[in-house]
Amino acid sequence: MxxxxxxxxxxxxxxxxxxxxxxxxxxxxxxxxxxxxxxxxxxxxxxTMDLADVTAGERARAVAERLEAVTGEAKDPRFAQVVLEESSALLLEAPFLLTQTRFGHVTVNAGIDRSNVPEADLLLLPxxxxxxxxxxxxxxxxxxxxxxxxxxxxxxxxxxxxxxxxxxxxxxxxxxxxxxxxxxxxxxxxxxxxxxxxxxxxxxxxxxxxxxxxxxxxxxxxxxxxxxxxxxxxxxxxxxxxxxxxxxxx
Structure with missing residues (x-):
C-alpha cells in the first residue's frame, strides 16, 4: 500500500x-x-465565522463562567455559543467542552478550529x-x-x-x-x-x-x-x- x-x-x-x-x-x-x-x-x-458576529446567550455565558471558574482562564462566551450551536449534546461542561456534533462525532469544542484560518476567527467542521x-x-x-x-x-x-x-x-x-x-x-x-x-x-x-x-x-x-x-x-x-x-x- x-x-x-x-x-x-x-x-x-x-x-x-x-x-x-x-x-x-x-x-x-x-x-x-x-x-x-x-x-x-x-x-x-x-x-468560517467571526466572533464579532456572535451574540452569546444565557446558557453560553453560564458555560463560559463555569469554565473560567474551573480552569482559572478567561473564556469567551461567544465561543461557547458557537460550540453549543454546532452540537446536538453537551457531554461535559468542565474542565472542557466535550460535545456531540450534529452528525454524531464526539469531540472537544464541536471540532471548531482557531488555527490556519487566515480570514476569520473560527473554522467549523463541515x-x-x-x-x-x-x-x-x-x-x-x-x-x-x-x-x-x-x-x-x-x-x-x-x-x-x-x-x-x-x-x-x-x-x-x-x-x-x-x-x-x-x-x-x-x-x-x-x-x-x-x-x-x-x-x-x-x-x-x-x-x-x-x-x-x-x-x-x-x-x-x-x-x-x-x-x-x-x-x-x-x-x-x-x-x-x-x-x-x-x-x-x-
Whole structure:
C-alpha cells in the first residue's frame, strides 16, 4: 500500500472546487482512496465565522463562567455559543467542552478550529461530512474519506479519524470468520476509515505543512462484510452514559 500527499495545493477559499484542484495535481485510479482534511472541506464550503458576529446567550455565558471558574482562564462566551450551536449534546461542561456534533462525532469544542484560518476567527467542521465526501467521491470517481484529528481517552497525543466517508464502508466486519486456530470471531469489527485517516495524517502532518489531501493507493478492503456504523448510539455507549452522570468537582 502506498500513501502520498497531493502536492502544491493553494490556500483553499469559499467556493473553490476541491475535486478539480486535486485532479489537476494527481492522476487518480478508480480504486484509490482520497483522504481530505476537514479543514479544507470546511473552507471550500464557507464554514468560517467571526466572533464579532456572535451574540452569546444565557446558557453560553453560564458555560463560559463555569469554565473560567474551573480552569482559572478567561473564556469567551461567544465561543461557547458557537460550540453549543454546532452540537446536538453537551457531554461535559468542565474542565472542557466535550460535545456531540450534529452528525454524531464526539469531540472537544464541536471540532471548531482557531488555527490556519487566515480570514476569520473560527473554522467549523463541515455541516455534513458524509455528504461532502459523497460529492467529492462522485466528482473524483474514487472513494473519499473526510478526516479530522482528535485526542483519545486513556492515551496522550492526537491521531487522524474519519468524520465522513463515501465509496467504501466505514468498517469491515470479521465476525463469523475464523482465526488461525479455527475459532470463530465474534466481536471484531475493524474501523478501516479511521485507519485510513490515521495513515493519511502521518503524511499530511499538522501545523503549517499545507498538504491536506492524501491518496491511499492499493488499499484492499478484502472479501468481508461491510458496515457504516461508526458512531456509537447512546443506548449502547457505556462511557457516554457514565459521563452524563458525572460532574467535575468545583
Amino acid at each position: 502506498e500513501v502520498f500527499a497531493v502536492p502544491d495545493l493553494p490556500e483553499i477559499r469559499a467556493g473553490d472546487d476541491l475535486a478539480s484542484l486535486v485532479e489537476e495535481r494527481v492522476e487518480l485510479r478508480a480504486d484509490d482512496v482520497v483522504c481530505v482534511a476537514s479543514t479544507v472541506v470546511s473552507k471550500a464550503e464557507g464554514r 455541516e455534513d461530512p458524509t455528504a461532502s465526501a459523497r460529492a467529492l467521491s462522485e466528482s473524483l470517481g474514487t472513494p473519499v474519506v473526510v478526516t479530522d484529528t482528535c485526542g483519545r481517552p486513556f492515551r496522550h497525543g492526537q491521531r487522524g479519524v474519519a468524520i465522513g466517508w463515501a465509496g467504501l464502508p466505514a468498517s469491515r466486519d470479521w465476525r463469523g470468520e475464523r482465526d488461525r486456530d479455527g475459532r470463530e470471531l465474534g466481536v471484531t469489527v475493524e474501523a478501516v476509515v479511521d485507519e485510513l485517516a490515521a495513515a493519511a495524517n502521518l503524511v499530511s502532518g499538522e501545523g503549517s505543512g499545507g498538504t491536506p489531501v492524501v491518496v491511499v493507493r492499493d488499499f484492499d478492503f478484502g472479501d468481508h462484510a461491510g458496515s457504516d456504523a461508526l458512531f456509537r448510539a447512546r443506548e449502547d455507549d457505556l462511557v457516554r452514559q457514565a459521563l452524563e452522570e458525572w460532574e467535575f468537582p468545583s
